Each structure stands twice: as structure tokens, then as C-alpha cells.
Amino acid sequence: MDDEAMPGRLRDAGVTRRELEVFWLVGDRLGNREIADRLRLSERTVESHVSALLRKLAAGSRRSLVETAGRLRERSSALPQPLSSFVGRESELDDLAGLVTTRRMVTLTGPAGIGKTRVALHMAHAMKEPPPAVLVDLAVVPPGHPVDRTFADALGVEGDGRAIGPLIRAAIRARPCRLIVDNCEHVTPATAALLADLLAAAGGLHVLATSHGPLGVAGEVVFEVPPLPLSEDDDPGVVLNSPAVRLFVDRATAAAPGFTVAPADVARIAMICRRLDGLPLAIELAATRIRAFSPGELLDRLDDRFALLTGGARPGRHRTLEEALRWSYDLLDEDERLLLDRCSVFPHEFGYDTAVQVLAGPPLTAADLARLFPRLLDRSLISVRRRAGATRYRLLDSIRQFALGRLAERGESEEAHDRHARHHLEHAVTLVPGLRGRDQPAALRWFGEHWTDLRTAMRRALDTGDTASAWGFLAGIGTGWEILGARGELFDWLDALVDRPRPGGAIGVHAAITCCILYCYQDTGRAREFATWADAQAADAEERALADLMLGWVAIYGDDRDAAARILGSAAAGFDGLGDVWHRALALSLLGLATQDIGTAVERQSAAADLFGRLGDHVKRANCLNHMASAVIEAGVRLPEARTWLDEAAELALRTGNDHERFHAELNGTRLAQLRADHRAAATGFAELLPEFLRIGDLRCATRCHYGLGQAAAAAGDHERAREHLVTGNRIAVATDDQHLIGIGRGLLAATEHALGRPPDPSPPRR
Template sequence: MVGQPGASTRTLPSGVVSMLFSDIEGSTLLLTRLGSSYVDALALHRRILRGVWAECGGTEMGTEGDSFFVVFPTASGAVGAAAEAQRRLADHSWPDGERVRVRMGVHTGSPGVHDGDYWGMDVHRAARIAAAAHGGQIVVSAATVHLARTGLSGGVSLRDLGSHHLKDIPEPESLYQLTVAGLQDEFPPLRTLGTSSSLPVPATPLLGRDAELARLTELLRSPDVRLVTLVGPGGAGKTRLAIAAGAALTAGFSDGVYFVPLAAAQTEQVLWTSIAEVLDFPARDRAPGPLMSHLAQRSLVLVLDNLEQVEDADKVVAAILEAAPNVAVLATSRRPLGLVGEHQHPVVPLALPDEVGLAAAERSGAVQLFVQRAQAVQPGFALTAGNVADVVAICRHLDGLPLAIELSATRVRLLGPKALLARIDQALDIASTSSVTPSRQRTLRDTIAWSYQLLAPDHRRVFRRLAVFAGGADLDAVAAIACPGLGQEDPLDVVAELNDASLVTISTDSDAGPRISLLQTISQYADDELRAGDEEEAARRAHAEYYAEVAEKLLAMRESTHGTALELAETELGNFRAALGWAVPDSAEAAGDIGTGLRLCAALGWVWLLGGYVAEGRRWHEHVVARAGAEPSKNLAACLRGLGNLLLMQGEIERAQEVATSSLAMARTLDDAAGIAFSMSLLGTAQLQLGQLDAARDLLEEALTQHRRLDEPGRLARVLGNLGGVEEELGHLDRAESLMRESLALLEELGDVHEAAVQGQNLAYLLIVAGRLPEAEAEARALVDTVVALGSPSLTMAFANTTMNLLLRNGDLVGAAHLFGAEEAMRDRLEMPNPYLEEELTEALAALDGAMTPETWQTHRQAGRAYRVEDLLTRFPG
């Protein structure tokens, strides 16, 4: 914590005090979006908060970047300050319509005071509480609530968030949310250890599963049980039971329990990626190798939900269990994985009462669930002697299946139990269903059909068409794809109707708006209904064309709002995959639409590249290119360029050169000036990496001339940098520096933080080569935080090499050797070989100049392979 000037001379509040920590959530993305305006936003944020702290009697202890540590003599003062601060932040108009979302945590305790600052576990507890919150949220400890509760006023209230485990603090902490009237009051689960940070928080308690939950958790606590699969039909409650089991297991696994939703996953590669994303892996480590290396050192549980449709899921699970001896897997699936050591746990329907009486019914999990869900829509509903027979009959008709009960119970708002039972008797015809389908699945299907038939015809059509989405959709997509022909009816009203019927789920985010999705089983039902009619082709075509347009818009956004565009693209990955799968199907019999497939391929190359999906992106590009044939088109040429970039990332330089050559030839055939310029840049880059310097310079000079005629400043900046790299290799350092500085100026004007960092590090390396070490060191020091925050694998490794060269020339030979080894190991993990490895090693050994033996260097180089590159880079400025 950075103290304020003169802190040691201040008289600080002592004894019981309330400590408030705050910082801006997503500050790196905000910096990316705002560019130079971020400094103004940060200063304004500080001015607003400091004004509140002063008004409420707070003592500011320090600030670092966008964070504050403030101490108040009373709990009510701290709570009041937090509430007022959030009001003023929400009321302010920020640059470019952005929102500055600040998270806050308050804890009350008796920290020690020494040398003008506070110390002790209470300080750490307050900081951990703040770190658990989300932007716009205020989280307070039970100690603070105890002292401040009676003084709450002005629309401020408390919400109990339950007990949570905070990082590095052994005992659990009861946490509360301070809710301010008129401000956002719904947030994701807190970012605390285990359950709260990685398991969904169910809206209702688990009913009728106590004995089953106890058996399941006991099984998973056994040291010789590594894999348990919850097997049962859709709607039986497998996911809900898995979440409850995961919550009960957090104390037994020191690194927590992680829930991995896989409803939108179909391939082994997406399964690996989904696990990595839940574990908060950066893009560079999303490959199976780094992930398993991480898991091998951890004691945790992976809850893999909805595995049945994932190709080769058994291979992924087997690989994890073999590599990570202290990792357990709890899977949900409609069928077992079939692995040695797998323990199957059948999830049967909820218990039904043996008799109709009230006492027996109240002990039944099925009846308990029906009553609970009925009361959610009709608060006055109660189980009575007059309706118990009908309620029991309904639950029996629904075979005790939780989802079926939940769907039917919501209709109590419109129908009493007797009328509801009559409707079920008419609409659900179990005997008419296929004899090969399990009875519980038939019951669930009929229950969904009953809710479906209650919809108006236009709303049924919307529901059917929702089946084409993968991973949900925003309201604009639903309106465009699922709601044509609705006339003046607002799509939001239709979605609300489907939500009331429990056929869709809606997640809300104050920035992105509502996102609509279907439960897996209900989505399958909608898909079957869509296939049974004559509108499937039109719906899937509309979906693919819509998301091709989305991809093209995001490609255009990339040049000016790189971080935001990538974040939005990753949100829609499931839909992009589904659109590509329809447009360019694996089956030769399926029609698809290669034109739409080419549009998607042409627009998504950068997403695969920068999002860490290089192998998957390459697979899609190769599939699209193979199906497209040889007919020249701008989109095919763009797909070839995208494939070339992905091949460069994987070290297949000669093949990348071939693909780039084909792209250039096609662009020339089409007389596509922009395509010619882009292809020249790619081909010149491949030639540079192959050491064909004269050819690369000639081609990139021509590409530069072409780019100067185009209104594409971002691409112009990149070709300037590429040409600068060639001139550097040729020894033309003045020319190289001029090109790089021109590139950097363009990128800074555009606000492209990523590409500016790429060119900035290239310039730093050039200055090293030119012997201008102080200038090179200044450039590198200014880039460290940005490079580490961006997390780009290629940029990180390039910057590591530049920093290593600076360390060598500054005499830090051990640090240089460590960084050399760490970068080498990172490349090995990512399967991104360094074509210049031998050259760089020779230069490094020559730079030792007798100050260290080559053998000692190699020892330190080997030791460096155990470090993370980022950790070594963050030590460089110090």
C-alpha cells in the first residue's frame, strides 16, 4: 500500500475502525476502449471518490493506480461513504458513454498502527472482501453490519450473501451486499474461493436429495475415487445435484471446485478451452499441455456439466485424471463415459409419496418442489387437505422429474391444482411416445410439449427458431432470427412470455443487455420441433447470415476498439461455430452455404489468432478453404490470408508462404487493391522469417506503397513495422527506426494498445541493436505493465527476448539466462517454435564475454524453464 505524503505525522483513528478498499473493475479493457481519455476518466474518478471520503470523515491511506484504501472511525461512516460514492459514480457522464464500475469492500476491526499506517489481518480481510466484489457492488463484513445496520437510511439496505472463504484467510467470512435504491442490485456470484467463485448460486434450495447428496459427497471424498458421473435423463436434476455436491466438497480440496458448463460444446478442443476459461487461464495457456501441467499441481474438483454431446469427452477426462493425481471429476451426462475407475451415480426422479395424506406428501421431495415453485408465482398457494390429492397426482403423472414439475407448477398462477391436473391428462400422452425412449424422457418431453402448446402460434414459432442459437443470444439476434413476422409486437415481450413459461432463461448485464438461452433439454425439444416443420433451413440460414454480419462488424471494430471487439467476439463463439458448422458441414450430403462460410472465415481469422484458439481456427480455415474450391473471390483470398497467419503462429513458415502466394495471386486475378496489399504484407512477413530479406524488402516496399493509397491506418501501421523489421535485419537502422516510429504514431493515434505495444517493443529491440541502451531501456520499462496485462503470447515472448538482451548488456547474466529459458519453455508449451533459436543462443553466449562460463549460463537457462515469463518480466523495472 502506497501511503500518502506525511502519513507518519498524521493522527490516525485507532481502536475499532472501518476500512474501505476500492478499485475499478476491468480497468485494462477500459483503457483499451478509452485510449488517451482514460487518464481523464481516472482523474475524475479519483476526484469524485476523494470528495466523498472527505465529506464522510474518511482518512485516505493510499492509492495505487485506480485503487483506494480509506479508513473511517465508524462503520456507519464507511457504509454511508460507499453508498454515496456509488451514487455519484453512477450519476456522472463518463467519456464516450462508458461506465466506470468500481467495486468496494468494507470491514470493521482493530488493526495495528505503525509508522503512520495500518497493519494486521483485519487490513488483509478488508482487501480480500473488496477483491471478491464486482464493479458497482459494495460488499461488507458481518462485523461492519453489526455496527452499521441500525444506522442505514436513504434507500440503503443489506442482502445476506452467505458464508465465503477468502484467499489466504482460513476461517469463513459472512458477507453482505450493501444495496442502494436506484442502482444495480443483481451481480454474479462473489469471486471467493471454491463454491462462491466457481459454482453457480442456485436460486432455490435443493429439495428431496439429502440422503443422495450425502452418499455422493462421501463417495467423492474417498481418496481412491477420482471420477463420478451423474447419469440420468434430461430434466432429472443432474446439474442441480452436481452443484450441491460441489458446494459440499470445497473444504476437502484446497484449490476449490470449478463448474464448467458444456451445453454449447461439441468437440474435444472446445472442451479443453472451456475448462481453461473457467480456470481463468490466459489465451497463451489454453492448449491441453499447459492446462494439465497446471492441474498436476492442484487439489481441486472439476464439475463437467452436460458431457453427453461432447466428442471424445472420455479421452479428455482420462488425460486429466492421468496427469493430475489430486484432481477429481464430477460429470453430468445422459450416458456414462465408460472409463476404468468411473463410478456411476444414477440420478433418479424425486421421491413420490406412498399415500395421499398430507403428512406423507409433505415428506416427498417431488411435492416439496411443486409447492415451492407454485408459491414463487402464487405466494398464497399452500398444500392443504383439499388439494393434496391433485398435487400428488400431478407429481406422479410427471414421474417426479424436477424440470417437469417446475414447468407445470408455474401454471398454478392461472389454474388451480384440479384444473391443472385435467390439462395434464389431456396434453400428456405417455403411451403414444416411442417405446425405445425411456419413460422419464417421454414424460419430460410431454411436459415441455404441454407448455409449448400453451403459447400463441407466433410465440411457438419464435421458440422453435431459438434452437439455432448456441451459447445464447442477445435480444437483437433473437429479434432478427427468431422473430420475423411478429408485426408490431416487441420481441422483448415475446421473450418475457417464454421466460414466464419457463422455456427460456434470461441473464442480465447492465452493459450488454439481456442474453437469452435455452436449457439443454428444452433446446433439444425446440430443435426437434424445428426439424419437424418446413422452416429449419430458413432459420439456420438466417442464423448463419446474421452471425456472418456480426463477424464482419467486429472485424471493422477491431481497428479502433480492439479489446471490446475481442470480448464481444468471444461471447459469440458458440454461435460462430454453429454458423460455420451449418454453412460448411462435414457431410457432403448437407447443403450448407459456402458463400456464408467464406464470409465467416474471412472475418474471424483475427479472433482465432488473438483469442488463443489457433488450432481450432486453423481447422475451420482449412475446412472452409477445402470446400470452397478454386473459384477466386475476395473472401476466399481473405481466408487464405487468415490461414497463413495461423500457420505462421504455429511455425509452419514454408506452408504459410505457399498460402500467402496463393492469396496474392487470387487478389491480383480479382484486381483487388486492398487484397493485394494485405497479401503482400503476409507474404513479405513469411519471407522475412525464412531469411529471404531482399525479396521481403522489395515486396513490403510495394505493399507499403499500396497501403498508403488505402484508408486502412491500422494495416498501414503493421506493414510499416514489418518493413522496419526487414530493414533492421539488413542493417539499415536509421530507415528501420523511421518506419517503426511512423507505425507507432499511427497506432497511438488509433488507440490500438495491443499493436502499439508490438511496435513499441520492436523499437526497443532496434535501439538495442543500434547500441542506444538507455533509450531502449526506457522504452522497455514503459511497456512492461501493458505487455503483461494484454497477455498476448506472441507479444509476451517477443518482449521477453528484448528484455533478455537488455539484461545481458546491463550485466545481469543470471536474469538474462532465466528469461531465455522461461521464453523457451513457453514456446514449447504452446507448440510455437522459435525459428531464430540457434542464432539467439549464439549471440547470448558471445555476449557473456568471459563474465560467465557457457556451462553456468546453460545451468541458469535450464533453471529459468521453471519460471513464468510474466513473473520475470514484472521484476525488470525494479
């Protein structure tokens, strides 16, 4: 070993290469026999080297040699001491401890601000057994520059020029250690080359590195540092014990010693941590703002997080969230930056094929995306999740917000968002045939995965006045909404559109059909207006059959069953002539609803269920089974069969992920329990379902929940409470103009008024 590779004091004392190797092992508290075995020397030779070291270093004892070695190591490799507590990461540290003791090269990866350095240093401090840890911090090295000098400084190696590499290798061979190599992302090629050389030269070397992505060294094990988890539990105690919230509270308390978490603040703090994706840097910076803002005020300001999360007393390179992300962004090539910026148009997860459709465009081709996506993944700027063989990507929200800003600076924001909106609104319509047939599972899965995209796209269309795209989407799905089910935002979109000019021609008729279907959940009178308009505008056999279908539907809710049966019979014949089996099955199901005789009603629903089943439409089969059960429960007959039908409906709803039909099955099951006088279970069931139906906008079923709660309260003798629910339910029934439900509600309310000793209200309900 060259003399320049050893600390100056040892070199000046005339310590030889072999004596240096013995010196470091003495410093590790190894006995002479252990040293002899390690260096393949005789024990007598080791004794001779130890005697020489005692003489040359004027050490009075072997203990003095140990202390000298410790001081020299501390001077060259002193690990920074943490200034704040280490929160969370218990499971990660356990996994990492197993890796660093069995693998020679482990790299911690993750985006800026995820806490890689903190985890690496905590692990280094926790390792009590030799070899000792030496920190090599590459943050000070300019991007793309050599890293040898920084390694040499950390190891206490003197020398320069071309000789520095061999000197570092000699020092590593002579002094076994564990290198903590931090911040490698901007000097990856040079760092990887040097580490590969050192690992090959020194069998006792272990490396724990941190970088945005893998270094590509042979034998490297990559350990991805995840965001801090946040419990999905609603219990405040559980939420407060989750690592992300614990970090926020710890740093907030340090920044504002008088801060305490009020019960109402637990959910707000949890939402702050969730909005910040569990990113420790962002959480710490947000927590310091507790001096100026309450948790609720902080949450309200997160849309402008880069202005909010600045400064603070946090040590290290990144004192702002934007600074941390800018560091990562500046290390990208220009085409990588452009792709990352364009990815920001996705509000949530997305697949690669969708990305190609939305993001490819000059100067990026589809082939470019195939080349660039792995690079962004390797730099931890895109997260990946695999489920059932499918890969989904997403940007952490802070990265997405940063990239959105860069996209706007490029002047591409409007075009990129329009492209995203058009793709999703148009592609959704192409899946309607699949929704109605044997491709239903894949189509339903697409809508489930892309609903956030569709919500964003509709908001874009409405905000920019693109009513053609908005109507094209809603009308294009049309009767397919019967499969997808009611969703609260559908009614918001309709409210924003119906007062604007309605499209003409076929799209206008289908838009009216959609309005009728959806308003049937909320307002029979308004649904009737659209059905009548569609009937007047129908220009071909398909449009006339659809208009008849809608007119018959609203007649059912108007309690004009005879007219409904006549019109629906015409619709069924029309669809039969068109060879449209799915719509014929829908007409048959509605005919079942219009039929007074229970046996015939169930028979028609059963026939419709069989047709839907043969087509592969499990959602509408579940819907028919729910209607069959509802009919016999209301009549109080064939209850064992009702239970069988409901079990199958629930299973089909779960299989397809259709919440609406699952809620219907649970509602009918609760009605069945009430019919069997299990009023406590019924009260619980109706209470749990009521907010769900209100959330998705199904006011008819919300009415049934209120009626059920009223009956349960009456059975318990609480007639005042019963009256409250019945009045509320009847008010909703009147608002929806559902004459059948109005009649049921008036009968229940009259019985309750009688129980309270009050005369019945003779006035008819009003809208």
C-alpha cells in the same frame, strides 16, 4: 369473526372472536399488559378474557393455554422437516433474514430446481421469534384454479363457497402469522390477489413466497435465489469448500457411503457442478449417480443429462431434471415457448439486438420479442447480467439443452442454427473497418462477447459443408486477424478447409492472404505457397499490394532481408497509391523487421506505431512497440527505452483486451530480465508463457520460450536440462521454417554441447 374461521375445538368450546385473539397472543407468550397494548384493551379486560379461556378450555394454568395454542398451530401449519443437510447459502440467508424481518412481502424467485422451497423452509425453521410460520403449498392446485381453499386448509379455517375469503381474512387478523406460500408460479394472478387482500386486512401479516417470477403485489420485495457458487480457484481445498461442490460431495456420500473424493476427482466434480450451472436439483441428482459412475464417467455423460439425471430418492415434486423444466415450460404460452426454444441456439450470452436479428421470424416479429422477453425473464427461464450499462442474456445450460430438444421437435432446429451461424459470420466481417480505426474498442468488445457464437457458427459451417460461409468469414477478416491475434481454433479451421476446394475470384485471393498471415505463426513454407498463389491470382492494385505484403512477410522469416525490403517497399507504394493508410502502416512495420540496421529498424517501427496510433488502432501500435523492444533487446542496446516501450505496449494490450500482444510484452520483458542476468525471474516468466503461446498457436514465440528456458538452465549449471529445451526449441523452429530462429537455436545448442564436452552436431536441421 365468523365461528367457522376458528379451529373446531375452540368453536365447540364457545370461544368468542375477542377471546380467540387473546388466545393466540397468550400462545405467543405475551403478558397481559402486552396483549392489552396490542389489542387496545384495558389490562383488566384481558384478565377477564384469559379467565374465560381457562374455564372454557378446562385449562389448569396459563401454561396450559400456551401448550394448547402450540398444538393447534402445529396441527394446521406443521412445516416439513428436512431429510438432508442444508448446504451453502450463508450469504443469501443473511441477506434474506434482514428482508423478512423488515418487509412484509418477500418473494423468492428463480428457475425450477434452484432451491427456492428449500431456502424458504430453512428460513422459516430458523425464525424463532413470533409470529409463527404457516406453510401454504400451492403445488397441488391445478394451473389457473382458485387458491382460497388451500390457504384455508393451511390456516385450519373451515367453511366453503363465497364465504371462504372473509373467513381467511378473519383468521389472519385474529392470529398473526408468517405465511410461507410455496410454488406460486402456476397460480400467480389468484395468489397475488388474495395476498394483496390479506396484507391490507392484517397489519401483522408477513409473507415469504416462492415463484419463478415476481407476483406483482404492492410492496413486494423480489429476492432472486442464485445458483450455488463454485470457486474459480485451482486449489483443491478451496474448490472442495465451495457450496456447489460441498452439496455434490454431501449427497454423493449419502447415496454411496463408501465414496471418497480422490485428488484427481476434485477438478472433475468442479466441472460437473459448473456444467450444471450450480443448479441444486441437478447437482443432487448427479450426485446420486455416483453409485453407478465415477466422477469422470459422470462428466462424460452430461451431454445426455436428461437421461442421466432421473429418479433418485429426492423428495418433492421434481424427481428428474427434465420433469422440473417441463413444469416451467408447460406454464408458458405458445409464443413464449417458441421464443425460449429459439433462444437455445445461442451457446452463451447474447444481447437483445442480436436476438432480434437471429430469432425474429414468422410467427414472431421484432415487436413480439419486445413483449415476450420480459415474460421469460419474469419466469426465470432467462438469466440477465448487466455490465457497464449493457444487458446480456443467457439460458442456464440445462434450460438450454431442454429448449434445444423442443426446438428439434418443432422441426426448426436446422434453420435456426443456420440463421445463427450466418448472422455471426457475416456481421463479424462488417466490423473490420472498425477494428482498424477509432471504433476499435467497440469492435474488439463485440468479438470478445461473441467469440463463442463465432466458434459455434464455424463448427456449424464446417459440419454442414458450408465452406463458402467459412471462407467468407476467414477471408473477410483477412489482415484483421493481425488485430484480433492468433487463436488456437483458427488453425483447426484452416486445417479443415485448406484441403477442400478453394474459392475463386477476389474471395479466393483474400482467403490465401488469410492463410498466409496465420501460417506465418507456424509454417513459413506453407505461408509462402499461399502468398505465391495470391500473387499469381491478383487481379487489381489492392490484391497485388496485399500479395506483395505477404511475399515480403515470408521473406523475412526465410531470412532473405534484402528481398523482403524490396517487396515490402513495393507494397507500401501500392497502398500509398490506394490511400490505404492502415495497410501502408503494416508494410512499414514489416520493413522495420526486414531492416538490419537497428536505428533504421526502430525508426520505421516508430513511424508505423505513430500511424496506427493516429488511426486509433491501439493493438497494432502495441505490436510495433513490441517489435521495437525485441530488436534492441536482441542487439543488447537501448535497454531503458525498451522498458518504456514494453510498458506502453502492455498497457495498450490490457486496454484492448488483446492477450497476444500482452504475451508479447511479457515475453520481451522476460528476455530483458535474462539479458540483465536475472535468470530466476526469466525461468519463471518463460515457463508461464510457454503454454500460453502453444495454446494460441504462436509457435515462433513458443520457440523463444524454449530458448530462454535453455539459457536459464545453462546459467544455473544444468546443461542437460538446457539441452532439452534448446533441442525442443530448435525442432519447432525447423518445423516453422524460420531461418532466423534456427540460426539462434543452433548457436545456443552448440555452446551447450561444448559445455557438456560433446562435439557439435554437423548435420543441418531438418523439417
